[in-house]
Amino acid sequence: MIIVKLGGSVITDKDTPETVDEASLTQAARALAAVDDDLIVVHGGGSFGHHFASEYDVSRTQGTEEYEGVVAIHDAMARLNGEVLDALHAEDVPAVPVHPFSAGFRNTVADLVFPTGQVRTLLREGFVPVLHGDVVGHEGRGATILSGDELVVELAERLDAERVGLCSAVPGVYDENDEVVERIRAFGEVAGALGESESTDVTGGMAAKVEELLALDVPATIFDLDGLDAFVREERVGTRIG
């Protein structure tokens, strides 16, 4: 089983609220239609989720108790999820939606609890579960953000993924000379070079991505949309993490 994360900045215009990048989403769906293994797709928020998260001042640690914020963020992400499903269905990928807010939560020590039996069953039955960054209930804090990257790590560990691919806005992790790093084995190797994400991103940008993937036992690769075909064909591409 492989997990592919489609970055929000890949499939949306991240600077214009609720705008899908149709050409990029179609390209991604076509590449994913060639996957032979069991497949889980996770997508980020891009211009759908992040603006509402900022508006309601919600992050992975800062919660909201207002249902208006919870519903605004979740509904926006569900609309983007619908667009991703439509694009995958157009390529005959048997994609079905799994909304993290409906399944998981954070407990009193802020650990994510995310049951995966439903995802495993859908995989076994031949479906392609499509999950996304979302809000989740958080004991003592109302609801906080669950990032797509965090979800990828959780699913990869719990469901024994063979490999994980993160399709990002950049072709890999850059070093201080703006060259793509082939492999990162420890965060210190690239800490100096990892800047902030350019657009509003409550989920932490590239630094958080690398840190989370380093904690994972499964091989993970960061590449851009043009690298997705190569990742699907198991060719060397982008930056290998871990």
Added chain:
Amino acid sequence: MIIVKLGGSVITDKDTPETVDEASLTQAARALAAVDDDLIVVHGGGSFGHHFASEYDVSRTQGTEEYEGVVAIHDAMARLNGEVLDALHAEDVPAVPVHPFSAGFRNTVADLVFPTGQVRTLLREGFVPVLHGDVVGHEGRGATILSGDELVVELAERLDAERVGLCSAVPGVYDENDEVVERIRAFGEVAGALGESESTDVTGGMAAKVEELLALDVPATIFDLDGLDAFVREERVGTRIG
């Protein structure tokens, strides 16, 4: 904590595809806004889910492996869920959506596995989770129907509900003289009087409802929309089951 199921035939026009009964839904939302306890709302499918379930020939035991059927049924139910949320929000009920397809599944012996930690957390944080009849992944059968009634029983048992109310199209369970039975302690008492549901209902109608509620340790009551206020105020209404 109390659980209220809004029957699909109460909040939709069951014979016209995808038609909400706005007046009834508003009346239900107003009644629920008066609930002081923690509250879970579950709604049925009515004219949203049942027609698609028939079209794709899916029931609680007959599955589909076609993603088109899964998505058609689930999306229709999610649209109705959105309407229910809107009606509750208009009455300042902090309602949030929990889609069963995203959370649960049936295992190889057809038992429902439905984690409830997310629902418990949302309740503790002051939200009103709103769930609904849905499709769920089913090991070996693709996906089958999870009825709202089945979900009510599962949630009541797992989350220790104090009482359960089923707001139905009829004021209670009728006996053979068309009088509402005050209390049913065993299925045999009413088996002769329980006919078939009038409209297409893949989830079994009144007979299935009574059987499921009899298996429950929590007090359950069946009443109609005009009885919902009385149920909320803990007054005697409709038919008590068990």
